[in-house]
Amino acid sequence: MGKGYFITGTDTQVGKTMVAGGLAALYRNKGLDVGVMKPIATGCKRVNNTLISDDAIFLKNSAEVDDEYELINPVSLEQPLAPTIAARLSDTKIDLEKIRMAYDSLCERHEYLIIEGIGGLLVPIDEYYFVVDLAYEMELPVIVVCRPNLGTINHTLLTVSYAREHGLAVKGIVMNESTENGNDVVMRTNIDEIKRLTGLPLLGVIPFDKGLDVTKFNKEVLLKIFRDKVDKDIII
Numbered sequence: 001m002g003k004g005y006f007i008t009g010t011d012t013q014v015g016k017t018m019v020a021g022g023l024a025a026l027y028r029n030k031g032l033d034v035g036v037m038k039p040i041a042t043g044c045k046r047v048n049n050t051l052i053s054d055d056a057i058f059l060k061n062s063a064e065v066d067d068e069y070e071l072i073n074p075v076s077l078e079q080p081l082a083p084t085i086a087a088r089l090s091d092t093k094i095d096l097e098k099i100r101m102a103y104d105s106l107c108e109r110h111e112y113l114i115i116e117g118i119g120g121l122l123v124p125i126d127e128y129y130f131v132v133d134l135a136y137e138m139e140l141p142v143i144v145v146c147r148p149n150l151g152t153i154n155h156t157l158l159t160v161s162y163a164r165e166h167g168l169a170v171k172g173i174v175m176n177e178s179t180e181n182g183n184d185v186v187m188r189t190n191i192d193e194i195k196r197l198t199g200l201p202l203l204g205v206i207p208f209d210k211g212l213d214v215t216k217f218n219k220e221v222l223l224k225i226f227r228d229k230v231d232k233d234i235i236i
Ligand SMILES: Nc1ncnc2c1ncn2[C@@H]1O[C@H](COP(=O)(O)OP(=O)(O)O)[C@@H](O)[C@H]1O
Pocket: 009, 011, 012, 013, 014, 015, 016, 017, 018, 019, 176, 177, 178, 179, 206, 207, 208, 209, 210, 212, 213, 214, 215
């Protein structure tokens, strides 16, 4: 099994990029050689005729790497849609070989890799190939990012059970407040149920903080919050 993590989530917008970036920043801050990857990004912006993903840039800044953009984000699609649909609308197909080659190069360059998936585990990448299959190929333990509020128990248990059924090693859960939640009781009770029913450790609870913003990288805030709020054992 490789060193690092594949970061998945119970949904889109739950905080995968934030958590992947926060972990990469912690690794870098410890003096560890960490690389990052967002294999497939949709909703990319066109800059000088090149498609650029905010997620990939945030991860690159967090890990402080100078790897070529194409290695960090080998597949960039313009439409903010599911990957197979965004690819079809751009008259392309997702190039899995390109992703595998970029992954192999980054593995050779770095001791640790933090990979951000796209959406959740059952997002299709090819006709019968899903994010879960990509995570399996990459042979990294998985961290599941979930939201704190009502509905999260169901989504988190489904994700963990699907990951396990497909042979992924689940390291644990990170709960992230990507929107202002304000209900501590709901959050605490959801945490207890998720821990009880999955048997997994809660590796961190990241609070909502206006200083955390994927489109505005702020190293100091990111590092401070992740240093305080995630389990020290998360760094392998
Ligand atoms: N803890 C947090 N506090 C404040 N804003 C957050 C937090 N986590 C995520 N966000 C914001 O919520 C949105 C979704 O987070 P993101 O990490 O991009 O989710 P995902 O990668 O799962 O789609 C982004 O705009 C991000 O800046």
